[in-house]
Amino acid sequence: MDSRVLRVREWLRALQDRVLEAFVREDPTARLTEDAWERPGGGGGLTRVIADGEVFERGAVNFSQVHGDTLPPAATRQRPELAGRPFHALGVSVVVHPLNPRVPTSHCNVRYFTAGAPGEIPAWWFGGGFDLTPCYGFESDTRDWHRAAAALCEEFGDDVYSRFKEWCDRYFFLPHRNEARGVGGLFFDDLNEWGFDRCERFARRVGNGYVDAYLPIVRRRRATPWTERERDFQLLRRGRYVEFNLVHDRGTLFGLQSGGRTESILTSLPPLVRWRYDWQPAPGSAEATLVEQFLRPRDWLAA
Amino acid sequence: MDSRVLRVREWLRALQDRVLEAFVREDPTARLTEDAWERPGGGGGLTRVIADGEVFERGAVNFSQVHGDTLPPAATRQRPELAGRPFHALGVSVVVHPLNPRVPTSHCNVRYFTAGAPGEIPAWWFGGGFDLTPCYGFESDTRDWHRAAAALCEEFGDDVYSRFKEWCDRYFFLPHRNEARGVGGLFFDDLNEWGFDRCERFARRVGNGYVDAYLPIVRRRRATPWTERERDFQLLRRGRYVEFNLVHDRGTLFGLQSGGRTESILTSLPPLVRWRYDWQPAPGSAEATLVEQFLRPRDWLAA
Numbered sequence: 001m002d003s004r005v006l007r008v009r010e011w012l013r014a015l016q017d018r019v020l021e022a023f024v025r026e027d028p029t030a031r032l033t034e035d036a037w038e039r040p041g042g043g044g045g046l047t048r049v050i051a052d053g054e055v056f057e058r059g060a061v062n063f064s065q066v067h068g069d070t071l072p073p074a075a076t077r078q079r080p081e082l083a084g085r086p087f088h089a090l091g092v093s094v095v096v097h098p099l100n101p102r103v104p105t106s107h108c109n110v111r112y113f114t115a116g117a118p119g120e121i122p123a124w125w126f127g128g129g130f131d132l133t134p135c136y137g138f139e140s141d142t143r144d145w146h147r148a149a150a151a152l153c154e155e156f157g158d159d160v161y162s163r164f165k166e167w168c169d170r171y172f173f174l175p176h177r178n179e180a181r182g183v184g185g186l187f188f189d190d191l192n193e194w195g196f197d198r199c200e201r202f203a204r205r206v207g208n209g210y211v212d213a214y215l216p217i218v219r220r221r222r223a224t225p226w227t228e229r230e231r232d233f234q235l236l237r238r239g240r241y242v243e244f245n246l247v248h249d250r251g252t253l254f255g256l257q258s259g260g261r262t263e264s265i266l267t268s269l270p271p272l273v274r275w276r277y278d279w280q281p282a283p284g285s286a287e288a289t290l291v292e293q294f295l296r297p298r299d300w301l302a303a
Numbered sequence: 304m305d306s307r308v309l310r311v312r313e314w315l316r317a318l319q320d321r322v323l324e325a326f327v328r329e330d331p332t333a334r335l336t337e338d339a340w341e342r343p344g345g346g347g348g349l350t351r352v353i354a355d356g357e358v359f360e361r362g363a364v365n366f367s368q369v370h371g372d373t374l375p376p377a378a379t380r381q382r383p384e385l386a387g388r389p390f391h392a393l394g395v396s397v398v399v400h401p402l403n404p405r406v407p408t409s410h411c412n413v414r415y416f417t418a419g420a421p422g423e424i425p426a427w428w429f430g431g432g433f434d435l436t437p438c439y440g441f442e443s444d445t446r447d448w449h450r451a452a453a454a455l456c457e458e459f460g461d462d463v464y465s466r467f468k469e470w471c472d473r474y475f476f477l478p479h480r481n482e483a484r485g486v487g488g489l490f491f492d493d494l495n496e497w498g499f500d501r502c503e504r505f506a507r508r509v510g511n512g513y514v515d516a517y518l519p520i521v522r523r524r525r526a527t528p529w530t531e532r533e534r535d536f537q538l539l540r541r542g543r544y545v546e547f548n549l550v551h552d553r554g555t556l557f558g559l560q561s562g563g564r565t566e567s568i569l570t571s572l573p574p575l576v577r578w579r580y581d582w583q584p585a586p587g588s589a590e591a592t593l594v595e596q597f598l599r600p601r602d603w604l605a606a
Contacts, residue, residue, distance in 0.1 A: 049580045176565045246549035262479045263581045275572040277336060277352045
């Protein structure tokens with residue numbers, strides 16, 4: 001392992017601790033499960049699941065480090081010539097599904113890849129981001145989330161937030177539903193244009209910024225009472241989350257293609273999900289507002 | 304439309320009526336919804352959903368007929384040269400998810416494709432089959448199901464049942480779980496080797512044979528009492544069904560790729576589904592027996 005991999009690995013493991021500890025402080029009633037696993041083809045991971053809490057119905061904070069002889073095609077779009085090369089991939093992936101329908105689901109990922117044949121200088125890149133998936137939309141939550149995203153991008157360039165915000169809108173989109181998965185955030189991939197040190201600092205900033213952006217929203221909404229109708233809507237919305245992750249998500253496909261640990265990869269799926277044929281929200285309802293006002297790309301920093 | 308398309312269309316519509324009527328007779332308490340839809344690119348369908356019954360938690364019996372200028376790649380594996388050609392596809396697709404965990408989920412599909420450029424004699428083929436997905440395994444049900452499958456294949460050749468049974472075992476398999484979706488049945492695709500009339504007769508036989516094979520099993524199990532633990536296991540098993548359909552199923556991918564009607568395509572998904580991290584059945588339990596004894600390819604006709 002080269003020294004960059006070791007260095008990234010160290011802060012990724014620290015990030016995993018940081019996020020899990022923040023979740024546990026927020027919801028000490030939740031049950032924790034931890035599994036260290038090895039991948040037969042090389043590498044392994046540490047899966048940490050938080051479940052059945054007052055706040056978090058289920059969440060996972062996963063670290064994995066996999067290496068192999070042939071990079072799966074889902075791993076890089078910009079450099080298809082690297083598919084099939086020896087690779088090393090490490091990352092932390094977080095998804096949390098709250099119990100209260102007013103508390104949004106959130107997702108964060110940071111990852112580092114190297115790929116290249118022996119004797120070559122390996123290609124490397126960072127990827128990641130974070131995004132928010134509310135079931136009931138709140139303008140203030142969404143603005144705060146995007147303000148936090150913009151603030152952490154600021155030192156990296158004037159266009160960084162808007163580029164990665166738009167990338168997030170494009171990525172987390174369900175064409176077969178013609179709607180966004182959520183209200184977005186940041187998404188970046190194949191990032192190496194700033195040199196290693198600056199790219200690494202950016203990826204760390206994204207990882208560390210995630211809980212700081214998310215938990216204030218959790219605290220604001222967690223005590224709101226909710227009804228069975230709202231719970232039902234949440235289960236239907238979770239169906240869209242499953243559709244995105246299993247049909248479109250490159251991270252999920254990469255994991256399954258690269259012989260990752262299925263139970264760890266699929267911790268992103270919600271604990272309980274409903275599908276109902278052709279369900280439509282009542283016009284003017286909060287349920288209709290979600291799709292009409294929130295699940296469309298918008299400028300959340302505009303006054 | 305050529306006369307073969309018209310002829311196939313007629314019996315597919317009759318098959319749709321036949322299956323839905325049989326479900327309604329079996330469960331008159333269920334609620335029916337019917338939607339005729341048109342596809343902007345050409346064609347349309349009739350979606351018929353049965354829901355919230357004593358026996359059937361949800362099922363759908365769908366007819367669709369789509370045509371377009373470019374055949375999606377998911378439509379044919381054996382003749383990739385036809386991808387991108389003008390095509391005509393029609394079929395009936397049935398999935399039913401019973402409420403009682405002792406009553407197995409079942410699926411049946413028959414479809415007819417033609418593809419080819421103007422001025423060419425178009426290629427044509429039939430595809431389809433039926434398969435059973437129990438949550439609790441019963442040897443007698445599985446044997447009866449396969450005996451019915453073998454009986455309807457008999458006049459078409461000595462090896463037809465075993466070829467299409469094995470194809471079904473290969474097709475309905477989840478590599479990321481290393482288990483079968485269910486106990487199989489029949490699966491065939493790109494079928495034209497017997498000439499049109501014989502292939503058509505076989506496809507009709509499969510479509511018509513499905514309810515006759517399935518409903519006796521429903522009747523045998525529907526009155527069995529069930530516990531919350533069994534219901535919980537059913538919701539977990541349904542998660543595997545969703546994983547297969549969204550990650551692997553070519554029919555689902557073809558529908559989504561060809562601009563089919565999303566709500567109709569996704570009627571195959573179960574109404575309520577659970578995922579739980581790394582759940583394992585107790586050794587020797589009925590839940591463990593399902594995976595160990597039933598979700599592996601077996602010769603169900605052996606004495």
